[in-house]
Amino acid sequence: MSSSSPSPQTPSSSPVSASSGLLHLAVALDGAGWHPAAWREPVARPHDLLTAAYWTDLITEAERGLLDLVTIEDAFGLQSSRADGPDDRTDQVRGRLDAVLIAARVAPLTSHIGLVPTVVATHTEPFHVSKAIATLDYVSTGRAGVRVQVSPRQNEAAHFGRRTFPPFRPEDLDTPAVRELTAELFDEAADHVEAVRRLWDSWEDDAEIRDVATGRFVDRDRLHYVDFEGRHFSVKGPSITPRPPQGQPPVSALAHASAAGAPFRLLGRSTDIGYVTPHDTGQARAIVTAVRAEQDAAGRSGEPLHLFGDLVVFLDDDPAAAAARRERLDTLAGRPYTSDARIFTGTPAQLADLLQELQTAGLSGFRLRPAVAGHDLPAITRGLVPELQRRGAFRRSYEAGTLRGLLGLSRPANRYAATARSGGTHS
Amino acid sequence: MSTSQDKPRKRIHLAAHFPGVNNTTVWSDPEAGSHIEFSSFAHFARTAERAKFDFLFLAEGLRLREQGGLIYDLDVVGRPDTFTVLTALAAVTEHLGLTGTINSTFNEPYEVARQFASLDHLSGGRAAWNVVTSWDAFTGENFRRGGFLAQEDRYSRAKEFLSTANELFDAWHGDEIVADQESGVFLRDAKAGAFAHQGRHFDIQGRFNVPRSPQGRPVVFQAGDSEEGREFAAADADAIFSRYATLEEGQAFYTDVKRRLARYGRTPDQLLILPAATFVLGDTDAEAEELSREVRRQQVSGATAIRHLEFVWNRDLSGYDPDGPLPDIDPDLGEHTIARGRAQVRMYRDPLATAREWRERAAANKWSIRDLVIETGNRQAFVGSPATVAETIDRFVQADASDGFILVPHLTPGGLDTFADTVVPLLQERGVFRTEYEGTTLRDHLGLAHPDAGSAADRVAS
Numbered sequence: 001m002s003s004s005s006p007s008p009q010t011p012s013s014s015p016v017s018a019s020s021g022l023l024h025l026a027v028a029l030d031g032a033g034w035h036p037a038a039w040r041e042p043v044a045r046p047h048d049l050l051t052a053a054y055w056t057d058l059i060t061e062a063e064r065g066l067l068d069l070v071t072i073e074d075a076f077g078l079q080s081s082r083a084d085g086p087d088d089r090t091d092q093v094r095g096r097l098d099a100v101l102i103a104a105r106v107a108p109l110t111s112h113i114g115l116v117p118t119v120v121a122t123h124t125e126p127f128h129v130s131k132a133i134a135t136l137d138y139v140s141t142g143r144a145g146v147r148v149q150v151s152p153r154q155n156e157a158a159h160f161g162r163r164t165f166p167p168f169r170p171e172d173l174d175t176p177a178v179r180e181l182t183a184e185l186f187d188e189a190a191d192h193v194e195a196v197r198r199l200w201d202s203w204e205d206d207a208e209i210r211d212v213a214t215g216r217f218v219d220r221d222r223l224h225y226v227d228f229e230g231r232h233f234s235v236k237g238p239s240i241t242p243r244p245p246q247g248q249p250p251v252s253a254l255a256h257a258s259a260a261g262a263p264f265r266l267l268g269r270s271t272d273i274g275y276v277t278p279h280d281t282g283q284a285r286a287i288v289t290a291v292r293a294e295q296d297a298a299g300r301s302g303e304p305l306h307l308f309g310d311l312v313v314f315l316d317d318d319p320a321a322a323a324a325r326r327e328r329l330d331t332l333a334g335r336p337y338t339s340d341a342r343i344f345t346g347t348p349a350q351l352a353d354l355l356q357e358l359q360t361a362g363l364s365g366f367r368l369r370p371a372v373a374g375h376d377l378p379a380i381t382r383g384l385v386p387e388l389q390r391r392g393a394f395r396r397s398y399e400a401g402t403l404r405g406l407l408g409l410s411r412p413a414n415r416y417a418a419t420a421r422s423g424g425t426h427s
Numbered sequence: 428m429s430t431s432q433d434k435p436r437k438r439i440h441l442a443a444h445f446p447g448v449n450n451t452t453v454w455s456d457p458e459a460g461s462h463i464e465f466s467s468f469a470h471f472a473r474t475a476e477r478a479k480f481d482f483l484f485l486a487e488g489l490r491l492r493e494q495g496g497l498i499y500d501l502d503v504v505g506r507p508d509t510f511t512v513l514t515a516l517a518a519v520t521e522h523l524g525l526t527g528t529i530n531s532t533f534n535e536p537y538e539v540a541r542q543f544a545s546l547d548h549l550s551g552g553r554a555a556w557n558v559v560t561s562w563d564a565f566t567g568e569n570f571r572r573g574g575f576l577a578q579e580d581r582y583s584r585a586k587e588f589l590s591t592a593n594e595l596f597d598a599w600h601g602d603e604i605v606a607d608q609e610s611g612v613f614l615r616d617a618k619a620g621a622f623a624h625q626g627r628h629f630d631i632q633g634r635f636n637v638p639r640s641p642q643g644r645p646v647v648f649q650a651g652d653s654e655e656g657r658e659f660a661a662a663d664a665d666a667i668f669s670r671y672a673t674l675e676e677g678q679a680f681y682t683d684v685k686r687r688l689a690r691y692g693r694t695p696d697q698l699l700i701l702p703a704a705t706f707v708l709g710d711t712d713a714e715a716e717e718l719s720r721e722v723r724r725q726q727v728s729g730a731t732a733i734r735h736l737e738f739v740w741n742r743d744l745s746g747y748d749p750d751g752p753l754p755d756i757d758p759d760l761g762e763h764t765i766a767r768g769r770a771q772v773r774m775y776r777d778p779l780a781t782a783r784e785w786r787e788r789a790a791a792n793k794w795s796i797r798d799l800v801i802e803t804g805n806r807q808a809f810v811g812s813p814a815t816v817a818e819t820i821d822r823f824v825q826a827d828a829s830d831g832f833i834l835v836p837h838l839t840p841g842g843l844d845t846f847a848d849t850v851v852p853l854l855q856e857r858g859v860f861r862t863e864y865e866g867t868t869l870r871d872h873l874g875l876a877h878p879d880a881g882s883a884a885d886r887v888a889s
Contacts, residue, residue: 039606039613046606046613050638052517052549076537078620078634086634088617095604095620095638098545104514105549108465124538127489127569128508135511139465159537161631203505212455215728218505220498223491236568238498240488242463242505332611 023355023393024365024407026116026308027062027380029055030073031093033372034312034339036081037332039093043374050097052105058373059106062113065381066395068406069114071147071252071275071367074099076120077156084169085155092333100132107140114403116145116252122185123151123160126195126228126235134200137244142402145250148193148270150185152178179260186262191230193251193270198226200248202238204417224416246404247411248272254310256340257287261294268294272409273306275367277341284309284361304409308365309358310341311351314372315379319346329371341369348383356393439824439859440699440831440873441851442526443475444484446839448492450735451705452503453725453837460840462503465515467840472516474840475523478847479861481872482524482555483516484833485509489533490566492768494734495743499768501731503839510542517550524869526555526648531588532562532581533570536629539588540595543645544637552641552868557648557668560585565767580628582655587628589663593644597878598622601639643878646869661687665875666699668833672808677702677828699830699873704808706834708845712811719810722837723801732797735804738766739778739785749797753789758782808832816846817853824859 031049032039039046048054055072062070079094080087099117107115115136119129129146137144151157152168165181172178204222211219226237252273255263264287267274274291278284288307295305316322322345330336337343344351355366368384370376388394400406445468446452453459461467475483487509492499509527516525525546529539539556547554560581576584603619605612623632649660650668660667661684669684671677680702685695707722709715727735729749737744741759758778789799809816823829836842854860870877 037611040608040611042608044608046608047604050548052551056518076541076636078636090614090617091611092613094614094636095599096636097548098510098541098637101510101514101542101545101549104511105518108469108515108518123535125533125569125571128534131508132511135508138463138507139511139515141465155633159631159633160535161629162535208505210454215455215730216500217454217503218498218500220500223498223504233571234568235570236490238491240491240505241507 021393022395023359023363023388024068024306024308025065025380025385025388025394026069026071026114026365026367027067027377028071028073028310028367028369029058029062029373029377030369031079031096032374033376034369035326035329035333035337035371036092037329038372040332041329041372041375044372045374046093049093050095055102056106056109058377059110059113059115061377061381063110065385066398067113067381067385068365069116069145069403071116072099072102072118074118074120075149075156076123076151076159077153084153084167100136103136103144104139107136107143110140110143112143112398112401112406114143114145114250114406115140116147116250116403118147118149120151120156121148121189121192123156123162124192126192126233127199127239129192130196130199130239131241133196133249134239134241134244137246137249138241142245142404144244144246145252145273145403146196147252147254147275148189148266149253150182150189152181152185174259179258182258183260183262186260186266188230188232189253190266190270191228191232193266195226195228195230195233195235197248197251198228198415199235199237199239200243201414201416202226203241203243204414205243205247208242222417243414246402247414248404250403250407250409255291257290264291264294265298267291267305267307268296268300269298271305272407273308275308275310276363277310278358278361278363279342281358281361284358284363288362304407306364306407307362308367309355309363310367310369311354312337312339312341312343312369312371313351313376313380314343314345315348315351315376315383317347317383319350322346325375326371337371339369343371348379348387351384352387352391352393355388356391434825436859437824437830438861438874439820439854440701441478441480441854441860442482442484442524442701442831442833443471443480443843444486444703444833444835445471446503446836446842447486448488448503448506450502450726450731451835451837452839453722454503454839455725456838458841459838462839463505463507465512468507468512468516469519470840471843472520472523474843474847476520478843478851479864480523481831482526482553482869483513484526484557485512485528486557487528487530487559488768489530489561490569490768492766493565494737494766499734499766501728501734510546513554514546514549517546517553522553522864522867522872524553524555524646524872525550526557526646526869528557528559528650530559530561531585532560532576533566534588536588536591536624537595537631537635540592540635541637543592544596544640547640547642547645548637552870554640554642555646555648555665555869557650558585558589558664559650563767582651582659584628586659586663587626589647591624591626591629591631594622594624595635596639596644598635599637599639601643604638642868642870646873646875657684657687660684660698661693662691664698666701666873669700669702669829672702672704672829672832674823674826674828677823678826681827681829696874701831701833702808702829703835704832705837706809706816706846707837708811708813708816708849710812712815715811715815726837727797727801727804729797732800734766735800736796738769739781741765741778747796750795753782753786753796753799755786813849813853817850817857820850821854821857821859
């Protein structure tokens, strides 16, 4: 196959994998899987969803497939089929664990795969998030990332009692009030990421000197106040946690096209990976163009920014089996499954065809959402991955020890070191 | 007429504090390793578990300390995130309790309750929370809520924070998840996790989204030594960290705190008293004494001695010679600004009296500034051969100076190894320390009951 069309903003010095033709693969993990009836499949382990063993098994399976990373869904609200609050249903999985801690629990038991928990910027402290992800990077020796999410929901805000939001119903999405709120929350998330990133840089890599002669443990000149001032918060710094192994763990976010433009603006300004939801190659091309424009507008032209297409997948060796499984689950759920992302039903080879086709629109990878974790994750690692490898489109072994390494991202220079020392480069 | 023969011998509780950001930690020793890399934490935790300790303890700080407006650079600076390290340690241990300090001032109950409930699930019931308070604007500058509390509000917020968190832990009763694949019933209760709390500091409601964890609630520790702190512990804590590791002080504290429990309808065994204690071991008592002197010289360099004196004097004393006499000027009684980000310690509350006492002691003993700081602080509680230390620990516990100790080694991460290999077997021989874990949860190790949250069936019936 031909290599994907390179993004014009990507210089050869920052190898976002388009140049190699290899695609990147992530899986998005959420409970028993993305289909609401997934927990009823024989392969599901619905009593284990809150155990370390369950998550360890899933993530080691993903690592067996040489995937770049897993994301772990999270939210401050109980799962719901409604956008605006709990639905009081008793026939679907309810209850989850903190995603950062799931990642931390699995980190010592894995060795290559990137661990990317979800963090809700709307209600968390950048200071806490920064040290938590830095520490995840330490406990995983360089495999941490973070997926930033916003929450416009009234019910989740009521768990904190600090702010109130207007109703958030799908039919209100295009009202001026909700558009304004969405834009505000995404911009606040961008501030959150900026504060987190500054805190990661607030220690230069060589700040710990242990100079016995002078009795100094650190060189305080290599520690920096971040002095972030935003509309919703300010942070003084420095972090209490030294700069993490990757320097800057990759930041990612899911973004949909929006009249407010704010989600793509967040990708352009703040992230290393954007998860996007094209339903065909034309849409993928349009999304890539729109995000690259935001990237240019943010003054980040030429910096690596991966765009991963999100797809929900039902994978079986026989396409009819996949379709039948989807139907069976829909029947159990009482209605057809819908998603913001394209839903793929078919064989690993058919999915490989689709991914390679979408890749030509400028996507550098994909984040697959297994409809049934216990079935579709192994189908990805044992069916799709070998298929892509046969086509020369996916790695045959882990080529790097860090998530940045797997993503082809170099370790960034420290912003404070660069300005504090004239022309000095510390890396 | 000793009653000691009649009284059953108490089982000793032992825990280990990963050496933190203070001058107990000797970072200059060639054997000192990283205090950030996970391998250090894993080594320390595995040693504690090999020794059958009850738990590992991690402290927390939310702003780097400063002295005279500059980041304090003489001790270990920097540490990882408490929740993240503890949860990762759950992967490399099976029984060890995992205790972390989490501040109730710069966090929100919903988020912290989620994190502790998650840690408890992911560790199979080994989570514990050391609830601490803060009020200072200095730390507040790192947080969204910004600002700070009036000092008198900090325990009020802490108490309400803890009670709110308990309401969240109890919002799931433990039997709601049916997950019957046949019938399609996942939850027994459509309102599982519902909560509503309205109080002075928190007005929150909704659905807690972490189902009940193995311990129901994490074990709660409290560390404050003030009158309010002791009452807080007597009312709400499962264990208290005390600073009193000597026999007489320990007994006085123990008696005082245990006596307060009845007021809250609690029995003395529902609150464990665990002082922090340092130790130095040698093949003989004499060798340990000598090693102890060396360690104290490592802990208190000349520069460190001057900085410590500045906490009391509240002035820049950098011009003074650490090997010379104490300053004859008096402490600055204005606003205490020289050292920021340190826990307030009682002896600094009356600096004039402290300075007077220190001058007198230094003069009487011909101590330099450094000698004085070494003699007045950082004393190892237990110094001796393994036999001596085992005997002393046992004696203290049987004499009700404590229910056990939280050991604070001075070396990272190997500072616990010798203790585990030499003292623990002696305590086991005496029959006062476990040889195997009998239970799986931290509540099991500490002999604490699992809190009962009732069942959904009860609620439906009532």
